[in-house]
Amino acid sequence: MSLLRVENLDVFYGDFQAVRGVSLAVDEGRTVAIIGANGAGKSTLLNAIVGLHPQKRGKVVFAGADVTSNRADAIARAGMTMVPEGRRLFGTLTVEDNLRVGAAAGRKGPWTLGEVYRLFPRIGELRHMPAASLSGGQQQMVAIGRALMTNPRILLCDEISLGLAPKIILDIYRCFEAISATGVSIVVIEQNVGQACAAAQYAYCMLEGKVSLEGPTADLSMEAITAAYFGLDHA
């Protein structure tokens, strides 16, 4: 049975419908990519799944329970959290305090301050610095660390490579293998198709709020992805 199942989800901003009838499934311990151009509805979909965006129709089932109308904090305590787009650290808090806030979810598990610092040694050195003073890549590591501190069963990552140098993106994606090895399911949202498909076993491509293509990443040809990504079929 899937750890996370989304059925026929519609998400709205007032009168505007940003996500149209999206269904997807993520199995325990797997990594899934959601790719798509800017404005395809990926972030909105993620925000709706974790409970930050209330205007929705359809069903979100997490660990066997219907969480569609649950609050984001209850969903986080149940074991599903997100690394938000743009990192959104608590800027006036130190790096370590940011991580400790993650521990407020009160979930037991492998992730502690020590483990996060082992995964990202650089932020261990910076732990007494205000989070706002860090570079983009370092902030992204703190944001991932903060989410890990909730000891999630599934981690949703919204555009974590946006605006970062290629080398740093590579470093961060390398850490995903270590995170995945602890049994955490991962969903990555990316505009960067190659990066996302390399990390994931299964991918969904979104176009104008709908899933335009899905399949195991090994089976998806670049031509098919390009067509689904830009909507070349009906161009």
Added chain:
Amino acid sequence: MIWVETIVNGLLLGGLYALVGLGLGFAFGVMRIVNVAQGDFIVAAAFLGVFLLPWTPVHPLLVIIPVAIAAFGIGMLLQWLLINRVLGHDQIPQILLTFGLAIVLRNGMVELFGANTRSINVGDLRFMGFDFLGLKLGVLPVLILAIAVFLFATLHLWLRKSDMGRLIRATADDHRIVQLCGVNFRSIYAVAMGLAMALSAVAGILLAMRGSFTPYSGADRLLIAFEVVVIGGLGSFWGMFLGGMVLGVAQLVALKLDPASGLMYGHIVFILILIMSPSGLAGAFRR
């Protein structure tokens, strides 16, 4: 020497003014909520103090403790039952809600207690004084300043060091994102409003011990609180303390020059600071 004494007394009064502003400033800093009813809650706390005074053991000053605890509970309830329902991008509903609450509170108090002037009687303490380097100072004002400094410092340390303090700071930074860490920001808001109300209640009791109050004093109290917060620079912790001091000194020096001026010169100083440095004193230093 008489001027030095006036300025020192202004500083003593300023500590109390700073405390009047602390509750309002703290609530705004954490939640971006302007509680227009804060002034009337300050007066209500003083009435509760008068009511509890006969049952207060050891010393009348200790009436602060039960009133602060009650105010904490009322603050939490206020946030849970009312203010949390109108949160959103638009701040007007919060302001209208607390404005309505202020009117209900004020008229409720007139109805219940009448419009007479009252004060909280702390016995001999009110008239006790001592000499310090040739200055004649009152024991009560010094004690009140000590309480204000203690509360500022304690709140500051608690926010820095405690787990709840960390969650409050994180919520103040980004209340949407703390939810992803399993934190219900509405609960954090309730705690913050409880604290803001408890601090305001202490200020209300101390004001009633130093001076007097009527059910209509709320507007004055709110004005002082606003001025302290704005002079200090919105959300700046020790800036508020400085703001209180500026108001206190301005008021007492002006009263010496023009005994009929009341709070007027304090307000004039406030306007001058606002014109010269719209982001407050802390803002002026930050630039």
